[in-house]
Amino acid sequence: MEQRVIWNHLESAGAEHLTLKKLTNHMEVRGTVLLVDQGVPHHLTYDLKLGLDWKTKKVKIYQEQETEPFVVQAENQDKWWVNGRYDENLDGATNVDLTITPFSNTLPINRVTWHIGERRTFKMVFIDVLKKEVFPLLQVYTYLGDNDGNRIFQYRCRDYETALVIDEEGWVVEYPGAFERRALLTTGDQTMDKRPQPLLANAPSSSGGFY
Template identity: 95%
Template sequence: MEQRVIWDHLESAGAEHLTLKKLTNHMEVRGTVLLVDQGVPHHLTYDLKLGLDWKTKKVKIYQEQETEPFVVQAEKQDKWWVNGRYDENLDGATNVDLTITPFSNTLPINRVTWHIGERRTFKMVFVDVLRKEVFPLLQVYTYLGDNDGYRIFQYRCRDYETALVIDAEGWVVEYPGAFERKALLTTGDRNVGKQPQPLLANAPSSSEGFY
């Protein structure tokens, strides 16, 4: 199965096209991102290999005018290497969080089965893509309930808090103030996936939270 998604970037001019392929033993993702950061345009591509359990195995990030990719890779027992160097601070993390894409939120959400009211904490490998900084980060997701067929998750990280609109397959539909899904297409289906009316258009992305 293959799925293709397009998100708008809301914080600045930009968008992402992502392709996910589900193969026999793993999944492969390629994202192409156009964005503007402090007035500077960027064109980035990342290749992500996932297990069928949605755990990150390897990510390669390519930037224009750079000959070598930036590589973050997981080995057995959730140990991590950054550009070939082992980083013990990342031990125990199960997924990467790339700053340039809302697909990062799909990874922990799809790792587990959720019940309304359930809260889970995940140790993530946070990758500031433009600045090439990598460090561990705890993130908390709470399944708040459903709205018009979509799931609403409270997302907390440090002092940041917001509410995410997530579809049944774990795709981010709306990330208030940051990303908005414009299209979803699954191989063999000619119809673009249903797009909701904005559910959280006025939701704050701050320490005060949505709820």
């Protein structure tokens, strides 16, 4: 199965096109992101290899005009290497969180089965893509309930908090003030989502940026 998604970036001019392929033993993801940061245009591409359990195995990040990718990968027992160097501070994390994409939220959400009211804390490998900084970060998700066929999750990270609209497959539909899904195409039934109406116009959101 193959799925393709397009999100708008709301904090700055930009968008992302992502393709996910589910293969026999793993999944492969490629995202292409165009964005403007402090007046500077960026063209970035990332490749993710995931297990069928949605755990991150490896991510390669390519920036325009750079010949070598920035590589973060996990080995046995959730130990992590950053550009070939082992970082013990990342031990125990199961997924990466890339600053440039809402797909980062899909990874922990799809790792587990959820019940309304349930709260879970995840240790993530946070990657500031533009700065090439990597460090561990705890993130908390709470499944609040359903709205028009989508799930609503409270998301907390440090002093930042917001509510996310997530569809039944774990894709981010709306991340208030940051991302908005414009299209989803799944091969097989060839069904294209229409642009969703904002569901969280009054959702709490921090002005301090997103993680």
